[in-house]
Amino acid sequence: MSRILIxxxxxxxxxxxxxSKCVSCxxxxxxxxxxxxxxxxxxxxxxxxxxxxxxxxxxxxxxxxANGEALAAVLAPQxxxxxxxxxxxxxxSTTFGKDLMPRVAALLxxxxxxxxxxxxxxxxFRRPIYAGNAVLTVEAPADATVVATVRVASFEAAAAxxxxxxxxxxxxxxxxxxxxxxxxxxxxxxxxDLQTASRVVAGGRALGSADGFxxxxxxxxxxxxxxxxxxxxxxxxxxxxxxQVGQTGKIIAPELYIAIGISGAIQHMTGIKDARTIVAINKxxxxxxxxxxxxxxxxxxxxxxxxxxxxxxx
Amino acid sequence: MxxxxxxxxxxxxxxxxxxxxxxxxxxVTEGVKMSINPFDEIALEEALRIKEKGxxxxxxxxxxxxADAQQQLRTALAMGADRxxxxxxxxxxxxxxxxxxxxxxxxxxxxxxxLLGKQAIDDDNGQAPQMLAALWDRPQAVSCSKIEVxxxxxxxxxxxxxxxxxxxxxxxxxxxxxxxxxxPRYVKLPDIMKAKKKPLDTMSLGDFGVSEAxxxxxxxxxPPPQRSKGVxxxxxxxxxxxxxxxxxx
Numbered sequence: 076m077s078r079i080l081i082x083x084x085x086x087x088x089x090x091x092x093x094x095s096k097c098v099s100c101x102x103x104x105x106x107x108x109x110x111x112x113x114x115x116x117x118x119x120x121x122x123x124x125x126x127x128x129x130x131x132x133x134x135x136x137x138x139x140x141a142n143g144e145a146l147a148a149v150l151a152p153q154x155x156x157x158x159x160x161x162x163x164x165x166x167x168s169t170t171f172g173k174d175l176m177p178r179v180a181a182l183l184x185x186x187x188x189x190x191x192x193x194x195x196x197x198x199x200f201r202r203p204i205y206a207g208n209a210v211l212t213v214e215a216p217a218d219a220t221v222v223a224t225v226r227v228a229s230f231e232a233a234a235a236x237x238x239x240x241x242x243x244x245x246x247x248x249x250x251x252x253x254x255x256x257x258x259x260x261x262x263x264x265x266x267x268d269l270q271t272a273s274r275v276v277a278g279g280r281a282l283g284s285a286d287g288f289x290x291x292x293x294x295x296x297x298x299x300x301x302x303x304x305x306x307x308x309x310x311x312x313x314x315x316x317x318x319q320v321g322q323t324g325k326i327i328a329p330e331l332y333i334a335i336g337i338s339g340a341i342q343h344m345t346g347i348k349d350a351r352t353i354v355a356i357n358k359x360x361x362x363x364x365x366x367x368x369x370x371x372x373x374x375x376x377x378x379x380x381x382x383x384x385x386x387x388x389x
Numbered sequence: 390m391x392x393x394x395x396x397x398x399x400x401x402x403x404x405x406x407x408x409x410x411x412x413x414x415x416x417v418t419e420g421v422k423m424s425i426n427p428f429d430e431i432a433l434e435e436a437l438r439i440k441e442k443g444x445x446x447x448x449x450x451x452x453x454x455x456a457d458a459q460q461q462l463r464t465a466l467a468m469g470a471d472r473x474x475x476x477x478x479x480x481x482x483x484x485x486x487x488x489x490x491x492x493x494x495x496x497x498x499x500x501x502x503x504l505l506g507k508q509a510i511d512d513d514n515g516q517a518p519q520m521l522a523a524l525w526d527r528p529q530a531v532s533c534s535k536i537e538v539x540x541x542x543x544x545x546x547x548x549x550x551x552x553x554x555x556x557x558x559x560x561x562x563x564x565x566x567x568x569x570x571x572x573p574r575y576v577k578l579p580d581i582m583k584a585k586k587k588p589l590d591t592m593s594l595g596d597f598g599v600s601e602a603x604x605x606x607x608x609x610x611x612p613p614p615q616r617s618k619g620v621x622x623x624x625x626x627x628x629x630x631x632x633x634x635x636x637x638x
Contacts, residue, residue, distance in 0.1 A: 147531070151523060177519035181488060181519070181521075185604075187484070187485075212607075212609040214605065251526070253559040254557075256554075257555035259551060260552050310568070317553075323567070367615075367618070371622070372628050
């Protein structure tokens with residue numbers, strides 16, 4: 076019988092959708108009991124959101140003044156302590172979970188399964204390796220806690236309608252002060268979040284400049300879409316790093332992905348292979364992106380993209 | 390001695406199009422170009438820059454892998470590392486074992502900073518740096534795009550989903566590096582010659598009491614499901630029609 080603890084990702088007020096994806100993943104394990112752990116300063120509001128997810132049995136809230144920012148060195152000892160009695164501990168494969176979960180695993184003295192893309196059994200999972208060019212089926216030892224991160228793009232959000240019990244817990248462990256949060260800067264664009272948006276418009280190096288990228292933002296706004304970018308566009312300084320899609324950026328699974336001026340390097344494609352429909356616009360008809368595109372259009376993107384926006388407006 | 394320890398993993402080169410073996414036991418690595426994991430190269434470059442600023446005295450490159458991994462460590466020495474250690478094994482060493490080996494080397498080498506790539510581009514695990522920081526009970530900073538070291542502390546900028554995050558860490562600490570931290574230098578021929586004289590020690594897993602056997606079993610390696618090639622449209626009107634037919638706009 077599997078008892079699964081999911082570490083909630085949140086910003087102090089709102090539960091990140093990645094947690095809901097982890098609940099779905101955990102639900103694939105037959106006969107599993109799924110609990111969610113909220114580590115916060117005051118986790119009541121976030122816990123209420125987690126309790127409303129279908130499939131969650133209990134929500135554990137560990138309030139602590141030290142939990143104001145998600146510092147892995149501070150959170151990991153609490154998770155490791157509260158993981159006692161659980162067969163599995165899951166977190167999302169977002170930068171939050173990637174930072175935290177391996178530290179938890181090491182404190183528990185076990186390995187980790189990174190980026191679960193499907194569940195084959197209580198201890199058997201499929202995960203991408205080599206930038207998604209191969210898929211590994213891996214079996215974790217049955218006699219140890221399974222610590223894992225969940226590839227959020229591979230799972231649907233859990234349904235609403237749950238009514239889990241919420242319980243306060245206290246890890247009762249000493250927390251370090253050697254790691255201190257200074258600041259966080261991010262784009263507050265008013266656009267949909269890249270990781271959860273149903274539509275994404277992304278640009279590549281062919282946009283030529285930050286100014287050239289304006290046609291991407293404009294089309295995205297017309298579609299109510301999030302904006303993404305290839306590594307090349309980020310490296311060139313056209314857009315900030317948090318827009319990067321691919322092996323080392325964000326892995327996304329929108330309903331519609333429109334790639335504009337993106338050649339389609341393997342490392343980029345691994346970030347979008349779960350998209351429902353991929354559209355590519357590129358001046359080079361031989362660009363590798365067209366190999367994995369549902370709808371392709373060859374031509375001058377500076378003419379085609381504004382034209383597309385115009386025709387969508389009608 | 391103010392020492393920086395850097396991890397150097399031998400992996401299939403970034404530009405190789407990886408193919409799965411027909412018997413599904415792994416990917417083809419015979420006759421394939423091997424290189425330093427690109428993230429490790431960035432970690433090494435950062436260590437060299439910190440040393441060149443006068444903030445460190447020695448850069449130690451550590452690899453865990455087959456005898457041929459000496460090639461990547463020689464490259465690291467040619468880039469400017471002062472010495473190297475190869476923990477030689479033909480086994481695939483899982484991240485927790487990597488962390489345990491580095492943890493023991495830390496006791497011996499006493500670095501003030503351990504710089505590692507944020508992930509290796511073969512297994513894409515992204516675990517060893519965080520695991521090492523846990524075993525060492527020291528700070529970690531994952532996916533660093535800027536590192537400043539001064540007065541026993543480091544101020545680092547990390548790439549996170551929401552943008553950029555700045556942390557202050559007490560040293561010693563473990564940092565894993567991201568792509569935009571720096572651009573690694575090219576190795577010059579005279580440096581390759583000089584690197585041949587730099588010390589490269591070889592150790593074994595047994596020296597660390599680490600077993601070759603991994604508790605994780607690799608059941609099967611398969612190619613990913615391929616997306617089928619779709620249709621090409623000739624103009625924007627056709628594109629809009631196609632999107633409408635799919636109910637996407």
